[in-house]
Amino acid sequence: MPLWRRRPPAADAQQSATEQSATEPSGAESSGARLPEAKASRYSPWAHELEATSIWRVAARLPALVVTALRWSWRASPRDTAATVGLNVAAGVFTAFGLIAVAGVLESLFGSGPTPERVRAALPSLLLVAGAAVARGTLATLAGWAQARLAPQVERSVELELFRLTSRIRLESFDDSDFADTMYRARDRGTREVARMVNYTVDVLTALIGLIAVAGVLSVLHIALLPLLILTVLPDGWAAVRAARIRYAKLREMTTIRRRETIIGDLLADRASAAELRAYDMRPFLLDHYKACADHVRDALLGVARRQTLVRAGGDSASGAATALTYTALGGLLVGGAMPLSVAGTAVLAIRQGQTSLNQLLLSVNACYESGLFFNDFLEFCDQARTRLAPPATRPLPGELEVLSTRGLVFAYPGTDEPALRGVDIEVRRGEVVALVGENGSGKSTLARLLSGLYTPQAGAVLWNGVDLAEVVPEEYRARIGLISQDYTQWPLSARRNITMERDTDEQRLRRALKLSGADEVVAELSQGLDTLLDKRFVDGADLSGGQKQRIAAARGLYRDADLVVADEPTAALDARAEQRLFDTLHTAATDRTVLLITHRLASVRMADRIYVLDRGRVVEQGTHEQLMDIPGGHYRQLFSIQADAYAGLGFPSRSGEE
Numbered sequence: 001m002p003l004w005r006r007r008p009p010a011a012d013a014q015q016s017a018t019e020q021s022a023t024e025p026s027g028a029e030s031s032g033a034r035l036p037e038a039k040a041s042r043y044s045p046w047a048h049e050l051e052a053t054s055i056w057r058v059a060a061r062l063p064a065l066v067v068t069a070l071r072w073s074w075r076a077s078p079r080d081t082a083a084t085v086g087l088n089v090a091a092g093v094f095t096a097f098g099l100i101a102v103a104g105v106l107e108s109l110f111g112s113g114p115t116p117e118r119v120r121a122a123l124p125s126l127l128l129v130a131g132a133a134v135a136r137g138t139l140a141t142l143a144g145w146a147q148a149r150l151a152p153q154v155e156r157s158v159e160l161e162l163f164r165l166t167s168r169i170r171l172e173s174f175d176d177s178d179f180a181d182t183m184y185r186a187r188d189r190g191t192r193e194v195a196r197m198v199n200y201t202v203d204v205l206t207a208l209i210g211l212i213a214v215a216g217v218l219s220v221l222h223i224a225l226l227p228l229l230i231l232t233v234l235p236d237g238w239a240a241v242r243a244a245r246i247r248y249a250k251l252r253e254m255t256t257i258r259r260r261e262t263i264i265g266d267l268l269a270d271r272a273s274a275a276e277l278r279a280y281d282m283r284p285f286l287l288d289h290y291k292a293c294a295d296h297v298r299d300a301l302l303g304v305a306r307r308q309t310l311v312r313a314g315g316d317s318a319s320g321a322a323t324a325l326t327y328t329a330l331g332g333l334l335v336g337g338a339m340p341l342s343v344a345g346t347a348v349l350a351i352r353q354g355q356t357s358l359n360q361l362l363l364s365v366n367a368c369y370e371s372g373l374f375f376n377d378f379l380e381f382c383d384q385a386r387t388r389l390a391p392p393a394t395r396p397l398p399g400e401l402e403v404l405s406t407r408g409l410v411f412a413y414p415g416t417d418e419p420a421l422r423g424v425d426i427e428v429r430r431g432e433v434v435a436l437v438g439e440n441g442s443g444k445s446t447l448a449r450l451l452s453g454l455y456t457p458q459a460g461a462v463l464w465n466g467v468d469l470a471e472v473v474p475e476e477y478r479a480r481i482g483l484i485s486q487d488y489t490q491w492p493l494s495a496r497r498n499i500t501m502e503r504d505t506d507e508q509r510l511r512r513a514l515k516l517s518g519a520d521e522v523v524a525e526l527s528q529g530l531d532t533l534l535d536k537r538f539v540d541g542a543d544l545s546g547g548q549k550q551r552i553a554a555a556r557g558l559y560r561d562a563d564l565v566v567a568d569e570p571t572a573a574l575d576a577r578a579e580q581r582l583f584d585t586l587h588t589a590a591t592d593r594t595v596l597l598i599t600h601r602l603a604s605v606r607m608a609d610r611i612y613v614l615d616r617g618r619v620v621e622q623g624t625h626e627q628l629m630d631i632p633g634g635h636y637r638q639l640f641s642i643q644a645d646a647y648a649g650l651g652f653p654s655r656s657g658e659e
């Protein structure tokens, strides 16, 4: 496993966090007091490990990363990748060729004989220098074009892969905070780095070619000059790589804080939170919290800048000393008569060019390496996401739903010790209305999601006509379920699309769903009817009330030609009339479909064929309303009585208007 992928053992995190907070700048400490992530970064041990790892060990992984980046680039556009690499390399060849031609010019100019004759002798080489410059310039321009074309294509392809994975991973992955950090890093910078890595790789190749030419010229002039040249640049290169690692390690260490900073920033600037932010005057609190995060990040980055400057200053001084040594050696060779003046002139030129090329090489290797660290975040995300995909299932759905049952279902959310479901057995038969009731947090929605195939149980199974859903192609059974979710999404699409969720509309089914859910009244008020965009953030977009949104969500669940309708608190935001209409609908819908209903309005489950009562993740009672009411001190009986008592004796008129 590469060093920068290794996760710190949890036990080490606390200890290292203590060490870490001792080394933080004072501002970070003060914000750390308010930010748990600042005090106990999960990545601290990892960051220390990265900093302590030898540069050579880490750099050894670079070629593999470069190859991966090139593969991504090739996938995005083979033509532009080939053009970028090919044209840049060709431009590099002409740069080297130009230097060799310059050496020829100098040799002729510093030779013996009258000046006009020496100038004439230098003319062919001069022409070669000019030709090489023109060719290099043309190739570099074309290469720049190819490079500029490549970047957006690569970014697109990498981002698409990212979203293909985020939209396929198992739902519970979103409840895992470690994975959320990984996803944040991949989205934050990881995807942008592939194109950059390709560019830096090309720079490395170009610089290498220039360097080979210089090395060739220098070794012909005097072999001692070559190691001296390398010595002048190595300290600088070491400093650059080290500085990059310091920055990356700190950024990675701050992943959770930066994610929190983004979340708070969104709350401060998002429409969805704008009203409550004002109503509860959350502004000072959020701003203060945002400032604490931003202060921590700023202080940490100031610390990084200080350390980077020190490292670079060390590298620069050592490189300066090595340059002085090189020129002293050159002077010594001249004074000692070991090298004629014309050769020394060429050597100075070659050394300068060599330093430029070597510097360029080290800078591009460093940039490539730094990019590689971030690119690796994207690869790490892809690796982790692939392990979070549902295992491939090939079994087709075993016919229309006859019976959906669960067997010893156990499910715990990631990062929690307490299971939300602890061995649940229920059964829903075709044409039945089955209700799940229970107090808040008893596990109803979790069970509904498992029955809808959205979560994977840790133990037990959900069986469709006796076949374990784990073996069935997920798209097949999800298509047979109409989910009216408690946390429904209003998509930034037209009202029509918000209901049908598919490109082609079955007008008859749509009209029926609109009527059954009461969404027909909502659509009638929209300026462009079903074609109205349901998102106020865009021109001509409409906004809906909470109940209106819920009617649209109910229409979505009813539109689907499903075997099973799962309705999780489908009426929480509805007015009394709409609520009654939807419950009536759900009860009559069960003549041709099966309905699983979750609600706290117990009067509405009286008609259910069977009621399961959940408590702390277990089914504690089951039966019809009458059977459950017959259990003395029973859970359901108590809940029902509390609601019934609230209305009892108040003499409300019935639905028909009579007392």
Ligand SMILES: Nc1ncnc2c1ncn2[C@@H]1O[C@H](COP(=O)(O)OP(=O)(O)OP(=O)(O)O)[C@@H](O)[C@H]1O
Pocket: 175, 413, 414, 416, 420, 438, 439, 440, 441, 442, 443, 444, 445, 446, 447
């Ligand atoms: N995403 C989550 N991550 C961790 N724990 C969760 C998550 N969602 C729910 N839980 C926990 O799982 C348990 C069951 O929650 P669930 O939402 O299924 O209850 P519920 O019966 O539907 O409650 P309600 O009536 O309030 O909707 C609760 O203890 C809850 O805190």
